[in-house]
Amino acid sequence: MPSVSPYDNMTPVVRAAYRARAAAADLAPLPRAVKDDALLAIADALEVRTREIVEANAEDVAAAREAGTAESVVDRLTLTPERVRAIAADVREVVVLPDPVGEVVRGSTLPNGLDLRQVRVPLGVVGIIYEARPNVTVDAAALCLKSGNAVLLRGSSSAHRSNTALVRVLRDAVGGAGLPADAIQLVPGENRESVRELMRARGLVDVLIPRGGASLIRTVVEGSTVPVIETGTGNCHVYVDAEADLDMAVDILVNSKAQRPSVCNAAETLLVHQDIADAFVPRALDALAEAGVTVHADQRLLPYAEGTKATVVEATVEDWETEYLSYDIAAGIVDSLEQAVEHIRLWSSGHTEAIVTTSQRTARRFTQLVDSTTVAVNASTRFTDGSQFGFGAEIGISTQKLHARGPMGLPELTSTKYILTGDGHTRG
The missing domain is CATH 3.40.309.10 (Aldehyde Dehydrogenase; Chain A, domain 2)
Known part of the structure; x- marks a missing residue:
């Protein structure tokens, strides 16, 4: 009898989410040194493969200008060798930052002798939906990796060539460092249906973070069944x-x-x-x-x-x-x-x-x-910027008040769990 893969009837987006979930489980227990080595490999690869990245980006920039895109948007889309080097430098800044995973937020010995600790743990699978900012691809991947999260990246179609090249470089570097390459994935598809699927992947994706203009953020906040950390516009x-x-x-x-x-x-x-x-x-x-x-x-x-x-x-x-x-x-x-x-x-x-x-x-x-x-x-x-605040590259600036507010660095990409240790304790 032929074997049936659990992925056979899944759409490409859901299949990617399942792979990300498996990768997240592998990432969560990794020590800091292993994650830092992978980040250094990413930084090195970005510099070594700058020409490949810039050439792909040039196609996106040319297409954007031909479509009459505003110069302010073209500026955000553009990657130069200098900007790629700056992005690699940002990754190296993340390496030197403390790893929040395992940090004890609070702890005490209860009156009954039980030891109670609240510790930071990765969120799991983080989805990022963003516009024509290919630097976000690397910033998000680096911060998610350092904090033990897998990331699903859904950039705009206007930056698709740039993001495809960047993710290829990132996955090669992470895989070469011995970590699961599926910890960093570009969400399959360039149409809006792939975005809608990502927003409906509750149970597979733990949180969505939209980065972009008011229309994008409103669409994600109002249409997602996955919990959303809202990054706002800047008036x-x-x-x-x-x-x-x-x-x-x-x-x-x-x-x-x-x-x-x-x-x-x-x-x-x-x-x-x-x-x-x-x-x-x-x-x-x-x-x-x-x-x-x-x-x-x-x-x-x-x-x-x-x-x-x-x-x-x-x-x-x-x-x-x-x-x-x-x-x-x-x-x-x-x-x-x-x-x-x-x-x-x-x-x-x-x-x-x-x-x-x-x-x-x-x-x-x-x-x-x-x-x-x-x-x-x-x-x-x-x-108001993660690097200026000393957080390293940021995942975004949250303008909401729940979980995270302001520039979101590594601690904002974690949740917590309680570890309760006893010695045969039972509750009367």
């Missing part, structure tokens, strides 16, 4: 207080907006206290103009454009809620700290807000009143 604000150092404020504003506008921690809105508007706004407009930024100004700020080099248009209601991801910023004047906070509460996506002020009292008040993942005092919004 970030810079508030320049009445007691701000103006030179500092200009530097922070320009860095927050223009250092790399296509990322989620770039500032999208500027709020200026009315008491310093005359002194600050013309300087800010000229500085933003030099950086190539278009300002979408409210009625109170519009008159300040006269005599400056700025490109200024009148703001609409939609501008306050927009994550531009481009050289655009909404800007307005507020009467007080409280009015700035009210505006942020109304329009913020809960990612990052910054205040520039020399007043400790005002700074403390702002940090108390603003409820976002990160509140920066006299610092750029661009610092």
Whole structure:
């Protein structure tokens, strides 16, 4: 009688999930040294095979430009040799980070003599659904591997060639290091049905993490039966207080907006206290103009454009809620700290807000009143980032409040279990 494989009647996506689950079981008990060796193999392979990766990426970039894709998206899609080397360096940073698996979160000896410990364990199988960011492919794989998780990667079709090349390099490196290659898989298929299957793979996939724009995140959150850790969009604000150092404020504003506008921690809105508007706004407009930024100004700020080099248009209601991801910023004047906070509460996506002020009292008040993942005092919004926080490459920035919030590093890719040790104890 011919043998029947349990995989025979499975779709390719479900088959990949089953393989990932088997790989996750093998990864979970591995010591740190074994995982670190595999990560070093990945970093080396990325550098050795950079040309292969960049050539595949060039095809995606050419197709994106031919399709009329916005340059901000093309920038996120593009891999250069320098960017590949930077990605490899990020992997090596993960190697030196502590392994969270097995960490005792808390422990005690109970009154009856039982020893109770809560320890960190891998989540299991992590699914990542993301847009045209091939660097996410490596970041996610490295963090999942270090934390003992298998990963199912579903990037956008616009980066399919890039992701296919990257995953091929990653799987070869992991397999060569003696770990199961199925710990890192690209979800089969380029159509939406493969995404829907992944979102319905409850019991096989332990958690989904969407990374991308508001539409993608909403689709995953609303359509998934698998638990979701929501990474949010970045409608970030810079508030320049009445007691701000103006030179500092200009530097922070320009860095927050223009250092790399296509990322989620770039500032999208500027709020200026009315008491310093005359002194600050013309300087800010000229500085933003030099950086190539278009300002979408409210009625109170519009008159300040006269005599400056700025490109200024009148703001609409939609501008306050927009994550531009481009050289655009909404800007307005507020009467007080409280009015700035009210505006942020109304329009913020809960990612990052910054205040520039020399007043400790005002700074403390702002940090108390603003409820976002990160509140920066006299610092750029661009610092909200796993590597900048010392976490290594991040899996994403969670804007929800359950399980994980803010940049998600290794500990956020674990759950916990309790280990109860007795000596013949029974419960009466």
